[in-house]
Amino acid sequence: MNDPNGMVYHNGTYHLFFQHNPDSTVWGPMHWGHATSTDLVHWEEQPIGLYPDSLGTIFSGSAVVDKNNTAGFGNDALIAIFTHHNHTIEREKTGLHQYQSIAYSTDNGKTWAKYAGNPVLPNPGIQDFRDPKVMWHEETNQWIMTLATKQTITFYASPNLKEWEKLSEFGVGIGAHGGVWECPDLIRFDHNGENVWVLLVSINPGGPNGGSATQYFVGDFDGTAFTPYTTDTKWLDYGRDNYAGVTWSNADDRRIFIGWMNNWDYANVVPTKTWRGAATVARDLTIRQIEGNWYVASKPVAELGAITELLHEVPQQVVRSNASLKSITGSLPATYRLDFTARADRDFTVRLKNDNKEWADFGYRATDRQFFVDRTSSGDHSFSDRFASIDSASRIDTADYIEVSLLVDVASLEAFADGGLVVMTETFFPTTDFNDVVLQGETDQVFTDLRISRMTSIWK
Ligand code: FRU
Numbered sequence: 414m415n416d417p418n419g420m421v422y423h424n425g426t427y428h429l430f431f432q433h434n435p436d437s438t439v440w441g442p443m444h445w446g447h448a449t450s451t452d453l454v455h456w457e458e459q460p461i462g463l464y465p466d467s468l469g470t471i472f473s474g475s476a477v478v479d480k481n482n483t484a485g486f487g488n489d490a491l492i493a494i495f496t497h498h499n500h501t502i503e504r505e506k507t508g509l510h511q512y513q514s515i516a517y518s519t520d521n522g523k524t525w526a527k528y529a530g531n532p533v534l535p536n537p538g539i540q541d542f543r544d545p546k547v548m549w550h551e552e553t554n555q556w557i558m559t560l561a562t563k564q565t566i567t568f569y570a571s572p573n574l575k576e577w578e579k580l581s582e583f584g585v586g587i588g589a590h591g592g593v594w595e596c597p598d599l600i601r602f603d604h605n606g607e608n609v610w611v612l613l614v615s616i617n618p619g620g621p622n623g624g625s626a627t628q629y630f631v632g633d634f635d636g637t638a639f640t641p642y643t644t645d646t647k648w649l650d651y652g653r654d655n656y657a658g659v660t661w662s663n664a665d666d667r668r669i670f671i672g673w674m675n676n677w678d679y680a681n682v683v684p685t686k687t688w689r690g691a692a693t694v695a696r697d698l699t700i701r702q703i704e705g706n707w708y709v710a711s712k713p714v715a716e717l718g719a720i721t722e723l724l725h726e727v728p729q730q731v732v733r734s735n736a737s738l739k740s741i742t743g744s745l746p747a748t749y750r751l752d753f754t755a756r757a758d759r760d761f762t763v764r765l766k767n768d769n770k771e772w773a774d775f776g777y778r779a780t781d782r783q784f785f786v787d788r789t790s791s792g793d794h795s796f797s798d799r800f801a802s803i804d805s806a807s808r809i810d811t812a813d814y815i816e817v818s819l820l821v822d823v824a825s826l827e828a829f830a831d832g833g834l835v836v837m838t839e840t841f842f843p844t845t846d847f848n849d850v851v852l853q854g855e856t857d858q859v860f861t862d863l864r865i866s867r868m869t870s871i872w873k
Contacts, residue, residue: 414431414432414433414446414673414689414690414691414692415431415432415433415440415657415673415675415680415690416431416432416473416544416596416656416657416673417429417430417431417657417658417659417671417672417673417692418430418431418432418445418473418474418475418476418495419445419462419474419475419476419493419495420475420476420659420660420661420662420669420671421475421476421477421478421491421522421661421662421663422661422662422663422664422665423478423489423491423521423522423663424521425451426449426450426451426521426522427449427450427451427452427453427661427664427669428447428448428449428476428491428522429447429448429449429450429456429671429692430445430446430447430448430462430463430476430493431445431446431447431448431673431692432445432446432472432473432673433445433446433461435461438685438686438687438688438689439681439689440680440681442465442470442500443465443470443471443472443498444461444462444463444464444465444470444471445461445462445463445471445493445495446458446461446462447459447460447461447462447522449522452716452719453669453695453714453716454695454714454716454717454719454720454871455719455871455872456871456872459522459523462493462522462525463493463495463516463525463527466497466527468497468499468512468514468531468532469497469498469499469500469502469510470497470498470499470500471495471496471497471498472495472496472497472498472511472543472544473495473496473543473544473595473596473657474493474494474495474496474513474544474545474546475493475494475495475545475546475547475659475662476491476492476493476494476662477491477492477494477547477548477549477556477574477662477663478490478491478492478662478663479491479492479517479574483556483572483573483574484515484517484573484574484575485573486517486519487517487519490517490518490519491517491518491519491521491522492515492516492517492518492574493515493516493517493518493525494513494514494515494533494545494547494558494574495513495514495515495516495545496511496512496513496514496542496543496544496545497511497512497513497514497531497532498510498511498543499511499512508536508538508539508540509536509538510536511536511541511542511543512532512534512535512536512542513532513533513534513542513543513545513558513560513577514527514528514531514532514533515527515528515531515533515574515575516528528575530575533571533574533575533576533577534558534560534569534577539562539563540563541561541562541563541593541594541595542560542561542562542563543560543561543595544560544561544595544596544597544657545558545559545560546558546559546560546596546597546598546599546659547559547574547662548599548601548662550570550636552636553570553636554572555570555571555572555636556570556571556572556573556574557569557570557580557599557636558570558571558577559597559598559599559612560597561593561594561595561596561597561614562582562594563593563594564584564590564592564593564594565582565583565584565585565594566582566583566584566594566597566612566614566639567579567580567581567582567583568580568581568582568583568599568637568638568639570636570637580637580638581637581638581639583612583638583639584614587630587641587644588614588616588628588630588646589616589619589620589628589646590616590619591616591618591619591620592616592617592618592619593616593617594614594615594616595614595615595616595617595657596613596614596615596627596656596657596658596659597612597613597614597615597659598612598613598658598659598660599611599612599634599639600612600613600660600668600698601634602668602699602700603666604700608633608634609631609632609633609700609707610631610632610633610634610639611629611630611631611698611700611709612629612630612632612634612639612641613627613628613629613649613658613659613660614627614628614629614630615627615628615656615657615658616628617656617677618677618678620648620653620676621648621651621806622651622652622653622802622804622805623653623676623678623799623802623804624653624676624677624678624679624799625656625657625675625676625677625678626648626649626650626651626653626655626656627648627649627650627655627656627657627658627672628646628647628648628649629647629648629649629709630647631643631647631700631707631708631709642707643706643707645706647708647709648806649670649672649709649711649836650672650711650836650837650838651784651804651805651806651835651836651837652786652804652826652827652828652836652837652838652839653676653678653802653804653838653839653840654674654675654676654825654838654839654840655672655673655674655693655836655838656672656673656675656676656677657672657673658670658671658672658673658693659671660698667697668697668698668699669695669696669697669698669714670693670695670696670697670698670711671692671693671694671695671696672692672693672838673690673691673692673693674690674691674692674693674825674838674840675690675691675840678797678799678800679796679797679799679800682796682797683796683797683800683840683842684793684795684796684842685824685842691824691825693827693838694713694714694717694820694827695713695714695716695717696711696712696713696714696833697711697712697713697714697715698710698711699712701832701834703809703810703811703834704811708809708834710831710832710833710834711829711833711836712829712832712833713818713820713827713829717750717868720868720869720870720871721750721866721867721868721869722866722867722869723864723865723866724742724746724749724865724866724867725738725741725742725863725864725865726863726864726865727860727861727862727863727864728861728862731859731860731861732753732852732859732860732861732863734852734853734854734855734858734860735851735852735853736851736852736860737849737850737851738751738849738850738851738852738865739848739849739850741865742865744848744849745847745848745849745850745865746848746867746868747822747823747846747848748821748822748823748867748868748869748870749821749865749866749867749868750818750819750820750821750864750865750866750868751763751817751818751819751821751850751863751864751865751866752816752817752818752819752862752863752864752866753816753817753852753860753861753862753863753864754814754815754816754817754860754861754862755777755814755815755817755854755858755859755860755861756813756814756815756857756858756859757777757779757808757812757813757814757815758779758813759779759854759855759856759857759858760776760777760778760779760780760854760855760858761776761777761852761853761854761855761858761860762774762775762776762777762852762853762854763775763776763817763819763850763851763852763853764850764851764852764853765819765821765826765847765849765850766847766849766850766851767843767844767845767846767847767848767849768845768848769843769844769845770790771790771791771792771843771844771845771847772790772791772847773786773787773788773790773791773826773839773841773843773847774786774787774788775817775819775826775828775837776853777808777815777830779855782807782808783805783806783807783808784805784806784807784808784828784830784835784837785803785804785805785806786803786804786805786826786828786837786839787803787804788800788801788802788803788804788839788841789801789802789803791841791842791843792841792842792843792844793842793843793844794842804837804839806835806837807835808830808831808835809831809834809835810830810831810832810834810835812831815830815831816830816831816832817829817830820868821847821868822868823846824840824841824842825838825839825840825841826838826839826841850865
């Protein structure tokens, strides 16, 4: 898989579609794979949702519930809005090979029919013209499409999902521009009755630690144009492996995000056999103000509690530096969660390690206020010279203590610091599981409220 697509909540089911090539573990003719869940934790794979057709293969896009039957496919029809990528036109090098189309489902997402009038938004002469994210805009009573157009975002409006009119363009002279802009998402947050808007924009390459990453802007959207409050570039995740993520549509007041846990720097060559590419855990996004500046915070969804079994807790006590958690709990399971609080004025390092001298570090350097992940010795990195890296992220929060949650799976770490103001998601390929953790700290560093939990399987 690569990008998550068409995420929509409908009748108690979370639908997750994804960029998928059913015939290979490397990128190829794109389909929309399909998985469903009732709790965002346990997933069941479904038959493929969208197949390539005469207009092209099926690139990224979104899905909505058409509550008022604006498109005429039925009340509460599910409608997918996606990019058709036409490989024949691509070979002609006119740059006209991407355009937007729709498909609908009237049986709760089980089967899909493509609209006979596709494409609904033909290519106007823009080489990179893709990844439509559509939402209903209450105030102006119309659908808004947020579309990646080369290195800008273009907003379109429609009364019926079939006819689209250009509204405005965002991104000239602002944001990171190391590569093409992809997979945007315009998200409304309610802050004490006021709307605050966040625009997610994935970029490849040009991420803060190399390759693919997702930047965001916080500002206002008036139904026509997006105006950011500030001109600085912020990143949803500073790790190397969280790309093309967007949020669920129709999920009430929750803004639930899933990203693709990979990086185009090496996505096609990571050393896996029966699968390649995975999604992050579902995360709730919220907005927070730190010293007058707005940020997005990401937190693993509370539903993960269903697969979290507390193994050991050290409440309000100091865990000494260089403590091996294995010596407290015995070997850690292959998948676990570690929560703790540490002093912000002292360095600390959490080393995930195995019995084969391989390790990955997550830590914090107080002098320059940097979080970091070091995966240079985490196992196989021979497949790409862009993989072994030490990645860093500036701390945003100013509190005296840093709260950390680490979600460790056999091939990934999802690290959340300061309530998810700084996130680092990183993959690794050790020869055996990281079954021990060593907490290291500068003199007088303390680790309090330590909880080690087993994460059990998401597969039923
Ligand atoms: C992002 C992306 C999208 C595109 C899809 C193709 O990873 O390049 O822009 O729609 O992947 O698989």
